[in-house]
Amino acid sequence: MGAGDRVVNAVRVLPEERSAELATPELAFGAARAALLAAAGGDATTFPVVVGHAHERANRFTVKSASTPEVAGVKVGTYWPGNADVPRHNSTILLLDGGTGRLAAVVEAGAANALRTAAADAVAVDALSREDSRTLAIFGAGHQALHECVAVARVRRLERIAVVARGGGEEFVSALRARGLPAELDTPESACASDVVVTATTARAPLFDARWLRPGAHVSSMGSDARGKQELPPELLATATLFCDLPEQSREIGEFQHAPADARVTALGHVLSGAAPGRRSPEEITAFDSSGLAVQDLHLALALLAADRGSG
Amino acid sequence: MGAGDRVVNAVRVLPEERSAELATPELAFGAARAALLAAAGGDATTFPVVVGHAHERANRFTVKSASTPEVAGVKVGTYWPGNADVPRHNSTILLLDGGTGRLAAVVEAGAANALRTAAADAVAVDALSREDSRTLAIFGAGHQALHECVAVARVRRLERIAVVARGGGEEFVSALRARGLPAELDTPESACASDVVVTATTARAPLFDARWLRPGAHVSSMGSDARGKQELPPELLATATLFCDLPEQSREIGEFQHAPADARVTALGHVLSGAAPGRRSPEEITAFDSSGLAVQDLHLALALLAADRGSG
Numbered sequence: 001m002g003a004g005d006r007v008v009n010a011v012r013v014l015p016e017e018r019s020a021e022l023a024t025p026e027l028a029f030g031a032a033r034a035a036l037l038a039a040a041g042g043d044a045t046t047f048p049v050v051v052g053h054a055h056e057r058a059n060r061f062t063v064k065s066a067s068t069p070e071v072a073g074v075k076v077g078t079y080w081p082g083n084a085d086v087p088r089h090n091s092t093i094l095l096l097d098g099g100t101g102r103l104a105a106v107v108e109a110g111a112a113n114a115l116r117t118a119a120a121d122a123v124a125v126d127a128l129s130r131e132d133s134r135t136l137a138i139f140g141a142g143h144q145a146l147h148e149c150v151a152v153a154r155v156r157r158l159e160r161i162a163v164v165a166r167g168g169g170e171e172f173v174s175a176l177r178a179r180g181l182p183a184e185l186d187t188p189e190s191a192c193a194s195d196v197v198v199t200a201t202t203a204r205a206p207l208f209d210a211r212w213l214r215p216g217a218h219v220s221s222m223g224s225d226a227r228g229k230q231e232l233p234p235e236l237l238a239t240a241t242l243f244c245d246l247p248e249q250s251r252e253i254g255e256f257q258h259a260p261a262d263a264r265v266t267a268l269g270h271v272l273s274g275a276a277p278g279r280r281s282p283e284e285i286t287a288f289d290s291s292g293l294a295v296q297d298l299h300l301a302l303a304l305l306a307a308d309r310g311s312g
Numbered sequence: 313m314g315a316g317d318r319v320v321n322a323v324r325v326l327p328e329e330r331s332a333e334l335a336t337p338e339l340a341f342g343a344a345r346a347a348l349l350a351a352a353g354g355d356a357t358t359f360p361v362v363v364g365h366a367h368e369r370a371n372r373f374t375v376k377s378a379s380t381p382e383v384a385g386v387k388v389g390t391y392w393p394g395n396a397d398v399p400r401h402n403s404t405i406l407l408l409d410g411g412t413g414r415l416a417a418v419v420e421a422g423a424a425n426a427l428r429t430a431a432a433d434a435v436a437v438d439a440l441s442r443e444d445s446r447t448l449a450i451f452g453a454g455h456q457a458l459h460e461c462v463a464v465a466r467v468r469r470l471e472r473i474a475v476v477a478r479g480g481g482e483e484f485v486s487a488l489r490a491r492g493l494p495a496e497l498d499t500p501e502s503a504c505a506s507d508v509v510v511t512a513t514t515a516r517a518p519l520f521d522a523r524w525l526r527p528g529a530h531v532s533s534m535g536s537d538a539r540g541k542q543e544l545p546p547e548l549l550a551t552a553t554l555f556c557d558l559p560e561q562s563r564e565i566g567e568f569q570h571a572p573a574d575a576r577v578t579a580l581g582h583v584l585s586g587a588a589p590g591r592r593s594p595e596e597i598t599a600f601d602s603s604g605l606a607v608q609d610l611h612l613a614l615a616l617l618a619a620d621r622g623s624g
Contacts, residue, residue, distance in 0.1 A: 011420070013325055043367065052359040052377045054384040059413055063386055065364045065375055072366040074375055074388050076406060078413030092406060092415040094388060101371055101390030103404045106418050108323070 016108040022307040023112035028119035035299035040269025044068040064294035075297035093301040107301040116300045118151035124288035126155040129218035133195035134159040140200035141165035141172035162186035199231040210235035215283040224255040240287040254291030328420040334619040335424035340431035347611035352581025356380040378606035387609035405613040419613040428612045430463035436600035438467040441530035445507035446471040452512040453477035453484035474498035511543040522547035527595040536567040552599040566603030
């Protein structure tokens with residue numbers, strides 16, 4: 001290493017290896033809840049998302065930035081689909097010193113990022129699904145889908161997880177069972193009879209028929225984070241009660257780019273703060289879209305840095 | 313420091329104190345030239361610029377990102393106008409590993425950033441001004457203006473620097489003289505008789521009358537980097553031969569947002585590569601606009617990291 005490869009007082013660096021150790025579903029849940037409250041609170045400002053790519057155009061990165069009274073910063077998320085022996089997704093969060101604008105901390109949060117996204121889902125399921133929800137359908141069998149199941153299982157006592165996968169379903173079921181979760185493969189139609197339905201895919205067309213859902217279901221769309229992505233049937237968006245992390249971003253790059261223009265969309269933070277109602281009846285179908293907020297990343301970084309200090 | 317405050321193999325961190333030591337006008341000139349060539353070469357992609365702010369809205373940050381065959385990354389520039397004992401401008405550059413997308417390096421480049429901007433000007437003056445240019449007018453008396461004078465003095469044998477300042481001009485002249493530069497205060501009209509005119513201000517209206525310029529002059533606008541900023545008279549933009557770092561960005565947030573829609577604007581990199589002509593006669597007036605490119609930041613970071621390795 002050169003003479004400059006050292007950390008000086010001003011900047012804290014939390015490398016991937018350390019943030020992966022510190023990131024737990026509990027930590028991510030607390031950070032997600034705080035972020036969703038801040039995002040809805042009017043004190044947070046979220047700036048436009050930039051979608052970039054490396055010279056090899058399939059290797060993409062997104063740049064998200066935000067500020068709140070507590071913190072301002074930037075998250076760079078990367079997706080290198082050809083990565084074989086290393087994760088395809090990575091994430092770096094920069095926090096700025098509020099007093100001077102200078103770089104305050106660099107947090108690598110690749111592993112933590114999957115927990116962050118799943119935690120937003122868990123906050124939504126906790127706030128919006130029926131308390132007596134016992135069954136979960138998961139569309140998708142990737143890394144993110146696994147974290148979604150773990151996070152939802154923390155907030156609802158699951159008796160069955162119906163897995164809908166286009167491939168790799170058996171290994172996925174095994175991975176869930178190894179974590180003590182009651183998973184089994186299912187068909188889309190049968191799975192949609194679950195109390196909670198979570199989609200965590202890269203789909204560009206609806207994954208199921210809205211008529212397969214039961215009254216009182218809650219649906220979380222976790223995969224739609226760019227123009228053209230779509231997981232939910234339009235009929236659902238026209239009839240369900242709609243919630244999301246940030247309405248303007250969800251309408252721009254999230255699942256609700258496909259929602260009717262006049263549909264009312266409530267920021268989940270308003271439900272958490274009590275400013276808006278959540279579910280209003282046991283029969284209502286609620287749908288939550290997570291487009292992924294920079295404020296979540298900033299709160300995640302703050303929580304990781306606090307945990308690091310606490311254990312250091 | 314917590315247990316995570318350490319640098320692991322994967323990420324190189326170049327803190328401000330070290331990059332400030334390594335940054336020289338020579339290093340910045342080489343990096344700027346390479347970046348301007350890359351930006352014009354068609355192999356570089358520059359993504360939209362995000363202008364954000366902290367909770368205190370006067371504290372602003374910009375996020376710029378780009379990729380080339382060599383490198384991809386993000387620069388976060390901050391401007392905290394109320395900073396008293398620390399610089400108001402700071403800069404952090406993130407480089408991504410081309411092979412995996414993971415964070416490869418974090419370079420703090422606050423002091424280096426002023427050299428980077430001035431170096432683009434020096435490359436432009438070197439390429440576009442008459443070889444026999446001997447006099448420079450500088451509009452502005454700030455930190456950036458000082459670096460502009462130093463950088464231009466490296467590429468043209470200056471016999472006089474005419475300083476046009478709204479305040480603080482005496483100290484600025486003293487600072488230039490302390491560096492061996494032949495500076496004196498001047499009026500806008502008299503200063504505009506110089507061979508090279510550089511504007512480095514935060515102006516939102518033209519700083520001089522186009523008729524004050526002499527045939528054969530070269531003008532560099534260094535201050536316009538946001539919508540509404542303006543340093544040059546529109547009559548100049550309608551008659552001079554126009555060059556800039558990146559035409560689409562200059563028209564969006566640079567000085568050439570005020571250029572006639574049908575004006576031809578040439579990327580300086582095309583002049584450097586020989587693909588486009590630069591100055592075509594000794595009487596022609598040339599104008600260069602620097603809107604500031606992420607590719608410049610990425611090349612600056614690469615040069616700083618290389619210098620650090622070389623000296624480490």
